[in-house]
Amino acid sequence: MTDATGSLTIDALSGDRRRMRADMVTRLLVLAAAVTSILISALIIFSLAGEAWTFVSQVEVASLWTDGWFPRRGLYDIKTIVVGSLLVTAVAMLLAVPLGLGAAVYLSEYAPRQVRKVLKPAVEILAGIPSVVLGFFALTFISPEVVQRFAEGATQFNLAAAGLGVGILTIPLIAAVSEDAMRSVPNSLREASAAMGARKAVTVVRVVIPAAVSGLVASFIVAVSRAIGETMVVFIAAGATGGALFTTDVFGPGQTMTAAMASQAAGTDQVRGAGLTFQSLFFVGMLLFIVTLVLNLLADRFVRRVRQRY
Amino acid sequence: MTVLSTPSGTGPQAARARVEQALRGGKVDVWGRAFHLVVLAALLLAVLALVVLLVDMLTTGAPVLTGRLGGFLDGALRSQPGASGIRQGLVGTFWIGVFVVLLSFPLGIAAAIHLEEYAARTRLTRFIDVNIRNLAGVPSVVYGILGFTIFTKALRDVTGSPGSNGRTIVSAGLTLAILVLPIVIITASEALRAVPSGLREAGFGVGATRSEVVRHHVLPYAAPGIFTGTVLALARALGEAAPLILVGATSGYLTGADRFLELGALRERFTAMPTVITTWAGRPGREWEEVTAAAIVILLAVVLLANTTAIVLRNRFEKKRG
Numbered sequence: 001m002t003d004a005t006g007s008l009t010i011d012a013l014s015g016d017r018r019r020m021r022a023d024m025v026t027r028l029l030v031l032a033a034a035v036t037s038i039l040i041s042a043l044i045i046f047s048l049a050g051e052a053w054t055f056v057s058q059v060e061v062a063s064l065w066t067d068g069w070f071p072r073r074g075l076y077d078i079k080t081i082v083v084g085s086l087l088v089t090a091v092a093m094l095l096a097v098p099l100g101l102g103a104a105v106y107l108s109e110y111a112p113r114q115v116r117k118v119l120k121p122a123v124e125i126l127a128g129i130p131s132v133v134l135g136f137f138a139l140t141f142i143s144p145e146v147v148q149r150f151a152e153g154a155t156q157f158n159l160a161a162a163g164l165g166v167g168i169l170t171i172p173l174i175a176a177v178s179e180d181a182m183r184s185v186p187n188s189l190r191e192a193s194a195a196m197g198a199r200k201a202v203t204v205v206r207v208v209i210p211a212a213v214s215g216l217v218a219s220f221i222v223a224v225s226r227a228i229g230e231t232m233v234v235f236i237a238a239g240a241t242g243g244a245l246f247t248t249d250v251f252g253p254g255q256t257m258t259a260a261m262a263s264q265a266a267g268t269d270q271v272r273g274a275g276l277t278f279q280s281l282f283f284v285g286m287l288l289f290i291v292t293l294v295l296n297l298l299a300d301r302f303v304r305r306v307r308q309r310y
Numbered sequence: 311m312t313v314l315s316t317p318s319g320t321g322p323q324a325a326r327a328r329v330e331q332a333l334r335g336g337k338v339d340v341w342g343r344a345f346h347l348v349v350l351a352a353l354l355l356a357v358l359a360l361v362v363l364l365v366d367m368l369t370t371g372a373p374v375l376t377g378r379l380g381g382f383l384d385g386a387l388r389s390q391p392g393a394s395g396i397r398q399g400l401v402g403t404f405w406i407g408v409f410v411v412l413l414s415f416p417l418g419i420a421a422a423i424h425l426e427e428y429a430a431r432t433r434l435t436r437f438i439d440v441n442i443r444n445l446a447g448v449p450s451v452v453y454g455i456l457g458f459t460i461f462t463k464a465l466r467d468v469t470g471s472p473g474s475n476g477r478t479i480v481s482a483g484l485t486l487a488i489l490v491l492p493i494v495i496i497t498a499s500e501a502l503r504a505v506p507s508g509l510r511e512a513g514f515g516v517g518a519t520r521s522e523v524v525r526h527h528v529l530p531y532a533a534p535g536i537f538t539g540t541v542l543a544l545a546r547a548l549g550e551a552a553p554l555i556l557v558g559a560t561s562g563y564l565t566g567a568d569r570f571l572e573l574g575a576l577r578e579r580f581t582a583m584p585t586v587i588t589t590w591a592g593r594p595g596r597e598w599e600e601v602t603a604a605a606i607v608i609l610l611a612v613v614l615l616a617n618t619t620a621i622v623l624r625n626r627f628e629k630k631r632g
Contacts, residue, residue, distance in 0.1 A: 015517070019522065022519070022521055022522075023519035023520055023521040025521075026520075026521035026524070027428055030420045030421065030423045030424035030427075030428055031424050031428065031429075032420075033416075033417050033418075033420035033421040033424060034420075034421040034424040034425060034429070034438050035438070036417060036421065036491075037421060037438060037441055037442050037445060037491070037495065038437070038438060038441055040445060040456075040488055040491065041441055041444070041445060043460060044448065044452060044453070044455075044456050046459075047455055047456045047458070047459030047460060048455060099352045099355055099356050100352075100356070101352070102348060102349040102350075102351070102352020103349070103353035103356050105349040105352075106346075106349040106350050106352065106353045107353065109349075110346055110350065117625075119353055119357060121618070121621050121622070121625070122357045122360060123357065125360065125614060125617055125621070126356060126357070126359070126360045128542070128545055128546075128549075128613055128614060128617035129360070129363065129549075129610070129613075129614075130548075130549025130551070130609065130610075130613060131549070131551065131552075132549065132551045132591070132606075132609075133363070133367070133587070133606050133610060134363075135588075136602055136603070136606060137366065139591060140366075140370070140599060140603075141362070141363075141366050168356075168359050168363075171356045171359075175353075199339055199341075200342055200346075201339075201345035201346065202342075204345070205345070222447070226447075229448070229449025229450070229451070229452075230449070231449065231450065231552035232551045232552055232584075232588065235552075235555075235588070236588060236591050236592070258449060258451050261454075261455075261556070262552055262555050262556070265454070265458070265555050281455070282455065285452050285455045288449055288451070288452060289449075289452050292448060293444055293447075295447075296443065296444050297440075297444065299447075300443055300444075
């Protein structure tokens with residue numbers, strides 16, 4: 001370790017070669033793994049872009065604004081499936097925002113430790129229910145027992161039941177992200193509020209919720225993104241697998257962007273059809289990818305804002 | 311303030327209640343209590359939805375589950391609900407799980423190690439980070455398009471036998487492994503971030519290289535958290551159906567897809583539990599409803615068992631470490 005004169009050399013400090021090399025190999029391997037994620041994004045865009053561009057460049061503009069979405073007959077009315085997605089998302093949010101937010105407020109501000117220990121895992125388990133299961137539940141339970149009971153003339157397959165099913169899926173998402181945001185509000189704020197004589201409920205509504213508002217907004221955006229991207233619930237419970245007329249009636253059958261993609265691919269060996277049917281699948285996929293990308297980036301920005309503040 | 315007022319007992323709870331009572335001048339905080347009840351009701355409604363769902367599936371599926379469970383688990387897909395079984399679906403789902411465990415777990419954990427332990431704060435790191443967050447939010451049906459274009463079309467000769475058109479378990483397994491990769495990375499990163507930096511510094515202090523610190527100190531400490539995240543990701547993959555539709559899981563005329571450990575069948579046409587459920591859910595009649603619910607109970611048993619184990623394990627470790 002030392003040279004002839006007994007003093008330290010640079011070599012002595014550089015460490016064992018073999019161990020340094022092992023570290024270098026690990027470094028490169030984990031870097032490669034991380035870069036794979038970029039490759040995946042590139043592959044997604046690559047697989048969407050080609051056929052989507054073919055669709056955009058060859059489709060007749062008139063067929064994009066017709067009476068409905070019937071890709072196998074060359075009718076690609078975009079507004080049908082976009083409005084379908086928006087309707088399902090709206091119904092889902094009407095259910096999930098109050099329930100998710102309420103659950104988050106209770107878990108973060110009110111729940112005694114013992115109660116929290118039981119109820120929080122229950123909500124988390126709800127998050128693990130596969131969407132096909134909720135689709136079947138929406139069709140066989142929510143539609144006859146809830147929707148048709150409260151809305152006269154609702155059909156067996158309807159957008160409302162699908163929306164409620166998607167809503168149940170997004171409750172845990174809103175609850176988890178909102179609860180995180182509220183728990184990260186420092187206790188000193190609550191104590192200051194209490195010291196001013198505010199009751200607990202007032203503290204929650206006027207102090208904790210405003211302080212956590214960025215996180216709450218983020219949870220709503222993430223939920224909207226998830227609801228727009230949800231496929232199986234709508235595919236199973238909303239009907240209209242072949243195509244759909246333009247509709248704004250949530251109690252009738254309808255089609256969303258996601259379900260339109262799934263029903264084109266389902267039941268056939270090859271995704272095929274007249275003219276641009278096949279390409280329309282990719283165009284809708286591209287649309288979906290862009291919409292959710294924008295929403296996710298937006299939500300990420302809001303989450304970051306909470307982190308920076310506290 | 312608190313609704314759950316303890317009967318005039320002793321201890322801090324009772325003392326607190328008495329002080330609060332005195333401060334309010336003996337009046338009841340109606341609005342506060344109502345608010346408390348409303349938020350509690352919101353949570354209970356969400357849990358109720360879960361309970362109703364589980365009970366509904368169990369009761370609907372009961373005739374099949376109690377009447378012919380063995381034949382149901384071991385039988386093949388048929389056009390008659392009374393004779394249909396889910397063996398082929400279970401085989402497909404089993405193999406998808408194998409792909410996820412073998413591909414997403416090592417790749418995801420390695421990527422997390424890069425992000426948390428090695429990466430300098432460069433633009434590339436930030437880009438990878440944002441990119442992974444976005445990938446986690448991309449709808450699953452879009453991953454289906456990726457699987458369709460890359461694995462069943464471009465790589466069909468690799469992923470499938472000549473007659474299968476690339477619509478095989480290999481394609482489906484690869485697609486779902488990619489789908490859950492961002493989830494594995496994000497949860498593993500969180501677990502690594504929770505490791506106290508003192509642990510690393512102690513390792514460096516005695517001259518360990520970074521890879522040694524990671525392998526001998528950081529990973530063992532973060533293992534429970536990583537395990538939880540990976541199990542949750544696995545459960546997600548097993549329940550996912552939309553990408554399978556795009557990748558071409560079928561629900562009829564399957565040959566050789568009913569043996570669990572036959573590697574040759576991986577490159578043949580296939581089905582999986584979520585696909586079976588989707589197809590059956592579309593068939594009318596009470597009998598089909600019953601077999602669908604029974605198949606759902608089996609899938610839920612697998613998925614929820616995995617989820618519950620993961621959640622309980624995480625809570626236990628969190629408590630231990632305060």
